[in-house]
Amino acid sequence: MVDYDDDIVRKFFLATAVWGVVGMLVGVIIALQLAWWPANLGLPWTTFGRLRPLHTNAVIFAFAGNICFTGIYHSMQRLLKTRMWSDTLSRIHFWGWQLIIVSAAITYPLGITQSREYAELIWPIDIAVTLIWVVFAINFFGTLAIRKVKHIYVAIWFYMSFVITIAVLHIVNNLAVPATFLRSYPIYSGMTDALVQWWYGHNAVGFFLTTPFLGLMYYYLPKAADRPIYSYRLSIIHFWGLIFLYIWAGPHHLLYSGLPDWAQTLGMVFSIMLLAPSWGGMLNGLLTLKGAWYKLRTDPILKFMVVGVTFYGMSTFEGPMMSIRSVNGLAHFTNWVVGHVHSGALGWNGMLTFAVLYWLLPRLWNREVAYPKMVTQHFWLATIGIVIYTVSMWAAGLMEGLQWRAVNDAGQLANPIFIDIVHRLEPFYWLRLLGGTLYFVGAVMMLFNVFKTIRGPERVSTDAPAAVPAT
Amino acid sequence: MADNGNDHGSEAQYGQFHRRVFESNAALFAVAATVAILIGGIVEIVPMFTPAGPEHSEAITPYTPLEVAGRDIYVSEGCYLCHSQWVRPMRAEILRYGPWSRAWEYQYDRPFQLGSRRIGPDLHRLGNKYPDAWHYEHMRDPRSTTPGSVMPPYPWLLNDRIDPDDVRASVVALRKTGTPYTDADVAGVEESLARQGGAIVDRLATAGIETTPDRAIVALIAYLQRLGVEGRAELEARGVEY
Numbered sequence: 038m039v040d041y042d043d044d045i046v047r048k049f050f051l052a053t054a055v056w057g058v059v060g061m062l063v064g065v066i067i068a069l070q071l072a073w074w075p076a077n078l079g080l081p082w083t084t085f086g087r088l089r090p091l092h093t094n095a096v097i098f099a100f101a102g103n104i105c106f107t108g109i110y111h112s113m114q115r116l117l118k119t120r121m122w123s124d125t126l127s128r129i130h131f132w133g134w135q136l137i138i139v140s141a142a143i144t145y146p147l148g149i150t151q152s153r154e155y156a157e158l159i160w161p162i163d164i165a166v167t168l169i170w171v172v173f174a175i176n177f178f179g180t181l182a183i184r185k186v187k188h189i190y191v192a193i194w195f196y197m198s199f200v201i202t203i204a205v206l207h208i209v210n211n212l213a214v215p216a217t218f219l220r221s222y223p224i225y226s227g228m229t230d231a232l233v234q235w236w237y238g239h240n241a242v243g244f245f246l247t248t249p250f251l252g253l254m255y256y257y258l259p260k261a262a263d264r265p266i267y268s269y270r271l272s273i274i275h276f277w278g279l280i281f282l283y284i285w286a287g288p289h290h291l292l293y294s295g296l297p298d299w300a301q302t303l304g305m306v307f308s309i310m311l312l313a314p315s316w317g318g319m320l321n322g323l324l325t326l327k328g329a330w331y332k333l334r335t336d337p338i339l340k341f342m343v344v345g346v347t348f349y350g351m352s353t354f355e356g357p358m359m360s361i362r363s364v365n366g367l368a369h370f371t372n373w374v375v376g377h378v379h380s381g382a383l384g385w386n387g388m389l390t391f392a393v394l395y396w397l398l399p400r401l402w403n404r405e406v407a408y409p410k411m412v413t414q415h416f417w418l419a420t421i422g423i424v425i426y427t428v429s430m431w432a433a434g435l436m437e438g439l440q441w442r443a444v445n446d447a448g449q450l451a452n453p454i455f456i457d458i459v460h461r462l463e464p465f466y467w468l469r470l471l472g473g474t475l476y477f478v479g480a481v482m483m484l485f486n487v488f489k490t491i492r493g494p495e496r497v498s499t500d501a502p503a504a505v506p507a508t
Numbered sequence: 509m510a511d512n513g514n515d516h517g518s519e520a521q522y523g524q525f526h527r528r529v530f531e532s533n534a535a536l537f538a539v540a541a542t543v544a545i546l547i548g549g550i551v552e553i554v555p556m557f558t559p560a561g562p563e564h565s566e567a568i569t570p571y572t573p574l575e576v577a578g579r580d581i582y583v584s585e586g587c588y589l590c591h592s593q594w595v596r597p598m599r600a601e602i603l604r605y606g607p608w609s610r611a612w613e614y615q616y617d618r619p620f621q622l623g624s625r626r627i628g629p630d631l632h633r634l635g636n637k638y639p640d641a642w643h644y645e646h647m648r649d650p651r652s653t654t655p656g657s658v659m660p661p662y663p664w665l666l667n668d669r670i671d672p673d674d675v676r677a678s679v680v681a682l683r684k685t686g687t688p689y690t691d692a693d694v695a696g697v698e699e700s701l702a703r704q705g706g707a708i709v710d711r712l713a714t715a716g717i718e719t720t721p722d723r724a725i726v727a728l729i730a731y732l733q734r735l736g737v738e739g740r741a742e743l744e745a746r747g748v749e750y
Contacts, residue, residue, distance in 0.1 A: 070660075071658070074658040074659065077660030079663075081664050084586075086587060086590065087586055151583070151619060152586055178538070182534065188527070188531050189531050189534060197538055201538060201541055202545045214682075214685050220677075223619050223685070224686075226620070227613075228562040232553060269523055277544060280541060281548070284545050284549050285548035287552070291622070295609055295614065296562070299560070300555075303552060307548070370592055370623075371626070444603070450600060450603050455628070456656050459658055
């Protein structure tokens with residue numbers, strides 16, 4: 038029996054649950070600010086412009102990042118039947134990553150930012166990210182090197198693409214000349230800077246919010262459903278298709294801009310092609326449940342997984358569609374994009390994260406979940422919240438997109454006063470706040486359930502699943 | 509618990525090659541994955557540094573020190589999260605904002621601030637649209653100039669001061685990135701700040717507003733008032749219809 042390091046998994050687990058609540062709380066606050074501007078509080082540190090990066094960074098790098106690390110440290114040891122290569126590096130990775138998150142939470146409200154979307158961290162913190170990532174990569178490949186199982190399972194292919202690609206994206210995108218300790222200027226300018234940034238930005242979606250999560254799906258979905266992966270061949274095809282195509286898609290963020298047309302067209306074409314490998318992953322996940330669908334009635338973990346994978350399918354259909362130039366012409370700059378992003382973030386990343394956390398909770402602490410019914414309640418709150426959120430943002434986005442472009446018979450703007458359109462969005466902003474709040478409340482319930490479970494009595498029965506399930 | 513993770517069932521036959529070559533060799537797998545993820549980026553990014561990349565224009569001048577300071581404030585406050593600087597080549601956008609944005613207009617923008625969301629209107633043709641005093645009042649209380657505005661007020665910009673040494677550090681760093689500042693530009697940062705800031709202070713005074721040239725608001729106004737101005741003038745000089 039291998040002595041797995043589950044202490045590090047528990048650390049990342051708790052960080053995920055705590056940062057998730059923090060990131061979503063900031064999301065609720067800035068959603069309120071859009072519906073009711075006095076919620077900016079009249080203070081420099083709490084304006085929408087300073088808090089939005091805190092929200093996006095917290096949910097992407099703290100919530101989603103920590104669940105990726107949770108799942109990787111847990112599943113990788115079992116898939117390779119070895120302890121992580123270095124316990125010390127695991128801990129440097131953990132504490133370093135949390136320190137980076139704390140430094141983001143301090144700098145953004147102070148207005149210390151690069152203002153490059155999803156790469157707002159200033160250069161000293163960027164260097165820290167690079168160092169911590171190298172620590173993680175050494176530990177990751179070190180563990181592969183000492184593995185006791187020759188074969189490398191598909192989940193680890195996806196983890197590997199995460200480790201490699203994020204390093205490349207982060208370093209290339211953040212090359213800059215420092216002016217002071219807090220400020221730097223990118224080596225790229227204008228449209229080139231925009232292209233590099235969106236090459237990074239879109240592939241943060243691709244390789245931070247997609248490939249590691251597919252890795253989690255490939256490990257935890259078969260575990261939870263007690264079924265083998267539907268198709269091995271499909272996993273090969275969609276893995277290589279996905280990582281090869283994704284990296285080209287960035288320019289769809291710059292359609293109708295000054296970016297050379299050839300680059301815009303490449304971005305659009307590859308984004309549309311990306312539908313195929315994305316759906317390959319979704320289908321491989323859903324079809325794994327073949328013969329196990331009845332379990333959905335009783336198992337909230339599978340409910341979370343199925344809704345998560347389904348939202349992955351929906352947002353990876355919507356994304357390519359929005360990358361079509363003419364559709365993008367309407368959707369770009371609107372709340373539709375916000376709705377799209379959240380169907381991916383809340384639907385795919387969030388739901389899969391909750392599923393993995395609930396699956397791990399009794400196993401990592403060898404305790405029964407304190408409030409099993411609350412897991413199902415969380416599921417319904419989250420699902421209803423996402424639906425309200427995305428539908429209100431679709432409606433708001435279509436409305437503002439159409440009203441911005443409407444021209445009357447005389448050839449003049451039908452809605453010449455911008456602020457009039459802003460006011461028509463207000464009901465949708467309140468609805469979105471409601472949807473987001475439901476989702477947030479669900480996450481708080483999970484955090485409560487986690488702490489109650491951890492403080493509960495340890496399992497004594499020997500026929501219950503062991504704390505460390507055999508793999 | 510059953511071992512599902514590694515069970516590929518009867519389908520293993522389809523992936524014999526992949527299984528034999530890649531799935532047992534971590535190093536080879538890592539190299540192959542690295543190649544796969546590098547190709548797209550190289551094909552799209554490298555040509556940006558060749559004539560196939562964005563066009564350059566002599567008509568656009570680097571930001572003055574005061575404009576650099578103002579742009580730093582714009583970046584620091586995260587203005588791009590609500591305002592784009594990107595007029596698209598579409599009829600309604602040209603009617604609403606002015607000529608659509610050309611690549612060369614951004615050539616000295618570090619970082620780029622095109623934005624991705626229009627919670628408020630686009631700002632790329634904002635320069636010269638309103639008097640300096642409008643911007644001053646708008647930042648103090650957005651609802652005083654735009655009734656019903658949902659923008660938060662930024663009264664601290666009226667009091668915060670910019671530090672000439674800090675601005676010089678920015679100009680020096682920008683010069684290292686390739687912005688064509690001369691030695692005289694670097695040496696004259698303080699004088700340039702005072703001159704351009706003084707002119708704005710004088711214009712504000714005619715509207716009954718008293719301030720000093722080293723205030724953050726003055727720098728921000730300098731930046732906002734040049735947005736899209738040189739580009740529009742160049743397009744008019746070229747006789748481009750829009």
